[in-house]
Amino acid sequence: MKNSSNNSSASKKSVVVNVDVNDDFIDSESCKFNIDLDSPNFILPSTPSSVNTDEGDLTFVKSYGALDQPCFIDGILTDQPQNSVHPHDNYKVAQQIGHRHNSQPSKFHQNGFYDEDLHLHQPHQSSVVPYSVASETGKRAYVNVGFQMADEERSSNNLAKHNSDKSSHGQILPSRDPVRWVDLETRYGKVPFKRQMSTTVYLTRNAGSCCSHNTLLNLFASLFPIFSWLRSYDVKSDLVNDIFAGITAAALHLPQGMAYGLLAGVAPINGLYVSFFPVIIYAIMGTSRHASVGTFAIASIMTRNAMNKLGVPPGTISVGNRTINHDYIDHFPPYTSLEVATALCFVAGIIRLVMGCLRLGIISVLLSDQSVSAFSTGAAIHVATSQIADLFGWKSPRTVSGPFKLVHIWIDLFNAASTTNWVTTSLSITVVIILVVYKELIDEPLKRKFHLPVSVPVDLLILISSTALSYFTQMNLNYGVRIMGNIPKGLPSITTPNLDLSVKLLPDGFAVAMVTYAIGLSLGKIFAKKHRYQIRPSQELLALGAADLVSSFFACYPCSASLSRTPVQENAGARTQLTALISSAIMLLILLFLGPLFFYLPKCVLSCIILVALKNMLLQIGDIKQIFSVSRLEGICYLITFLSTVLLDVDLGLIVGVLVAILMALIRFMAPNVSLLGQLPNTEIYVEKNYFQQAVELDGIKIFRFSSALFFLNTETFRENLFKFCFDCTYFELMEADDATRKFILGKTKAVIIDCSTISYVDSPGVEMILEIFNGLRDIRVRCYLASCPAIVLSMLERTRFTERITAKRSPIFPTTHDAVIAESLSAPL
16 A cells, blocks of 8 residues: 555645555546545546555555445444445445544544544554444445454345454454443333342331231241141142151161260260151251251260260160169269250250241351261261270270360270270171171162162161060170160150250350251251252241250250151152151150160170261261362362371361351352453354353453452552453552553553443442552553443442542443443543
8 A cells, every 4th residue: 555645635634545455346447535534525537557645654454234224434324325425336434333422523534543632643553543444235345544344244145143242363344333431221111229228118118017917927837837837738649658758767766866865975865856856846847858957966066076075975764854874873963964965955846946046047058068067977987986995895984075075085996906805896797797798788689679769777676686586695784795775765844944054055056056057957858858848047046946946845855857868768759848747646655665675785786887977977087089170279178187187176077167168168158260361263152261262362452350259458468460461560560650661561552341240249348449440440541341340330430439539531341341342442441
């Protein structure tokens, strides 16, 4: 292209532009443009010629675009008919979408652009004259300053086709005007921001409705869901399944209740009470249709741990309303094990009820899945350790509590190995082998062969057969095998928990309430998702709290949903909590009539049942490799929680697990994923450059993404990462640099776009940081834009009057990243 002199007169501002037109249907002749800058009319003589202009090098490129739009030349509207512009070749000047809405149209100049204030600005590499010269339908040509544009292909169906605004060299070819948030709000109507009403107004408006008849009925139905699902209960399709599942659950409650009662440090009969009273309360108030509430290994071991901290020995027997330990007949401990258990149950119930009334079910998120898994695995090691002595007939270890408790216990067990009872050991090994072989190798094939809906209750069968064997061989007298002894029949009398002791057990009660609630809620959600119904976390707190509170008056320790019984109950066909009521009815018969029949039951058999039931929990330690492969932070969280639970203690492990989970969350907030985005060719899609080989960074534009909430904890991190990724320096290094150094650091960068699509929340310190970055960059002649802001971010920007406090003349907030890119490409340099 060659430049020639411009002979336009001084009285009439005009530009003569000669343009090469490369097209098959146009002769290779010159086409002369006479652009009158003082008139909205555009004159295009029909005489073609080569490109000659002293106002700048212009190149026209074929592209797709409609020709029935108003014509614009440098912001000046020209509404001439198409044929009046060029009768022969039907060319006209057109801007595809519209002009820049300037109050004063800007003027074309060989050295740049005049802005709305008629100030001259130099073009930079990504600057584009936002106007095109279009030919017949399906074609258009762009007027471009400073670089050659790539040709665009013709659409196969000759219709207008949208193409990418990015060339292969990272340069922008805008095919439309940018859309700003203010434009969307004006065009489509913005919903006014609603401020939160005051507490007084809220209470005044809702005081009357709270006492209405319908509100009270809804409250009653919400507190007692049983009355809601009973009204729609399908007797024909559900009753048989619930009855069968109830019988199956009772067959599990009996051995587990006795075993876990012994594990909790109380008499086996107390475990049967926990399998009866709390089950009824939860069936009335719970929202899970499949949860099997009652005894649970973790709740039992945490109850026993509370006794150890108070110096109360487990393994007591009931005498009236008091308990006596065989080793401490001459000097009573300060409290009995039953008093500790019932007081702990009372405290856990109160805590759950208060949390439920305050709708604090969401607090369960403090216990991540990794924390719960690690904690339960560590607690399972404590449970298994507590059963070793009965498993081999060893002398019971000392009662120890506090950090490194397991180390002292294992030392005592090693020293007691010489007291092994070989009959007890042989019986234990036999029972463990039978349970493991049946559950791992026989159970599933047997169910498939005989089409059994549930497993055969092998635990119950072993319980009955071992009791019969012990009775006929008199194992306790002839071989020194420990047996259960007297198991009273009937229901316990109502006894008020020790309130003074309850105060001392507040930390333990909170730990039990949180852990068992988190495990039970996770279990309930699994089956609720499978069967497509809803679990209400706060109502679960109320249900478990009421179950603990009521049952604490009936010689019970804290209850929980069981990880082992719940899947079995669901597999047995349970449809509703009527299953729990049927199970409780069977347990009532056992309590009233069958308790004494288990006098000769060997304790080692219950220990075997507990150990086999804990097998899956113990094997969770193998998950650590997979967790580390997914996330190093989650693996560290798991490992710290597990080691703390094993080496320190169960309650300390819980506290450490919660603190580590919170710390990991803070680390993710303070060190989030940040990246620069690039554009995919021929799209308006901007992606992280690391994930796509063809993603290209745009010339002069940095697109920064911050994948986290932006609040007071990470505002400094946000700023430092933005300047590190965009300019490879810190904020203060750039601001304090001299002009030469700053020019070197900035390079070609003329704009920064902050992609806010992954910023879920921003607080007022976050807004202040964005404002500081905006104005700081503006001072060094770099534009800044916000794109893809969620509604919650926009509302915070509005409340802090963000747009009124920045130095930019127009709103820098755009609905998409591509709109911000177009806006920058159409903007004059600062």
